[in-house]
Amino acid sequence: MRMSNRYFIQLAAPVALVFAVLGWMGFLAPNVAFAGGAVGCIGVLFAAARLKGALLERAESDLAIEGSLREEFVRQSRLAESYEVILDAIPDPVLVFRRDRRIIHANRAVIELLGYDPIDSDLTAAIRNPDVVASVEDVLAGGGGITRTVEFTRGGNVEQYLLAQLVRLSSTRDIGPAAVLVIHDLTAIRRTMEMRADFVANVSHELRTPLSTIVGMVETLQGAAKDDPEARDKFLKIMEEQGYRMTRLVGDLLSLSRIQANEHARPTEIVQVRSILETAARMLESESQKNQTTISIEASEDLPEVVGEAEQILQVFQNLMHNAVKYGGEGSTVRVVPHIATSGTVSVSVLDQGDGIPAEHIPRLTERFYRVDKARSRAMGGTGLGLAIVKHILNRHRGGLSIESEVGVGSTFTVTLPVARRSKKRARIHRAM
Numbered sequence: 001m002r003m004s005n006r007y008f009i010q011l012a013a014p015v016a017l018v019f020a021v022l023g024w025m026g027f028l029a030p031n032v033a034f035a036g037g038a039v040g041c042i043g044v045l046f047a048a049a050r051l052k053g054a055l056l057e058r059a060e061s062d063l064a065i066e067g068s069l070r071e072e073f074v075r076q077s078r079l080a081e082s083y084e085v086i087l088d089a090i091p092d093p094v095l096v097f098r099r100d101r102r103i104i105h106a107n108r109a110v111i112e113l114l115g116y117d118p119i120d121s122d123l124t125a126a127i128r129n130p131d132v133v134a135s136v137e138d139v140l141a142g143g144g145g146i147t148r149t150v151e152f153t154r155g156g157n158v159e160q161y162l163l164a165q166l167v168r169l170s171s172t173r174d175i176g177p178a179a180v181l182v183i184h185d186l187t188a189i190r191r192t193m194e195m196r197a198d199f200v201a202n203v204s205h206e207l208r209t210p211l212s213t214i215v216g217m218v219e220t221l222q223g224a225a226k227d228d229p230e231a232r233d234k235f236l237k238i239m240e241e242q243g244y245r246m247t248r249l250v251g252d253l254l255s256l257s258r259i260q261a262n263e264h265a266r267p268t269e270i271v272q273v274r275s276i277l278e279t280a281a282r283m284l285e286s287e288s289q290k291n292q293t294t295i296s297i298e299a300s301e302d303l304p305e306v307v308g309e310a311e312q313i314l315q316v317f318q319n320l321m322h323n324a325v326k327y328g329g330e331g332s333t334v335r336v337v338p339h340i341a342t343s344g345t346v347s348v349s350v351l352d353q354g355d356g357i358p359a360e361h362i363p364r365l366t367e368r369f370y371r372v373d374k375a376r377s378r379a380m381g382g383t384g385l386g387l388a389i390v391k392h393i394l395n396r397h398r399g400g401l402s403i404e405s406e407v408g409v410g411s412t413f414t415v416t417l418p419v420a421r422r423s424k425k426r427a428r429i430h431r432a433m
Helices: 005-025 030-089 108-114 130-141 187-222 229-261 273-283 285-290 310-328 359-364 374-379 386-396
Strands: 094-097 103-106 147-154 160-168 179-185 294-297 333-340 345-351 400-406 410-418
Touching: 030 103, 094 108, 130 147, 130 160, 130 179, 160 187, 187 229, 229 386, 273 285, 273 294, 273 310, 273 333, 273 345, 285 310, 310 333, 310 345, 310 386, 310 410, 359 400, 386 400, 386 410
Parallel strands: 294 333
Antiparallel strands: 094 103, 094 179, 147 160, 160 179, 333 345, 345 410, 400 410
């Protein structure tokens, strides 16, 4: 058996010392003692040289292992980054979780859906639905390739219809990925189906009266009033008014349908509130001059930006200002007053000096075709859809509408919108696969 360099040095050094001592004490001939000591010293030097080489070889081996580990770490890091980039490129929310339901990967669509990054949290905390949780347990208890599909709803300002697809992975490690959850948003499809039915019902109800009026007048003009110029002019004017009413009604219904179709998709544009208010006031100049009404915008220059779609926010304030001008009465003033709240929102109040609204009607004002005074509303060209459009636009913008009114004094409609925040690069927690 070959002895290691360390043990050889430990033996050779004492042997050289013994020969030197015995020669000095005279027990050995000087030449023998010298030769033995020299051989021992040479052995020590030779072993030391071999030990040095072994140490150098070990150090080089350690450096090679360290370099290999560093390369593997870089490779795994790049692989994880590529994996995250691929997940973020998927438009649908994707969650990857372990056997203990701990989420280890979530793409950007998940954060947009939930409003926060769920990595390192329990799946049941992110998806609070018993049917989904039960399907997750079934998938985790099964083998690789097991799938489940669950439809569920998610509440909030706007109810969402979602489809969850679960797939069991073949990993056998407890800390590795065990299953994947992909969420498909079916809200737009459901909304379209509901809107088709609602549109037919609403149109048939609201168009029945003007159509009946027009048909009746046409029959009258073809009969008894056929040769009566005065009656003909009167009936033609009424038919024209009813035709315009139907045009406005169909236009508002189409506008409401388009808004509801995208109500679940939150806008991402940055909008200047003050410029929107000024534009809405300019668009109503002709109407306000006809009613001898003044629109006063009490907006400061330092209003913060909001997140929204400019065209829809303009429609909100145009509808509210138009109602204030229409129902405020001649010679009145419509005040538009913004407020900067401390909770990250901007509020804009539209105040009129009209007759006011009885308290029992206020909760239903944003319902479709609801009117406090039906005859007066129709006489003024109202369709009963203006505040419903405002409500659904604000739902899409995650905003709100509050209404206060005092009979004989006037009404205040206050719109609240979230302030735009500059996005920060999100921090992700990476887990070992």
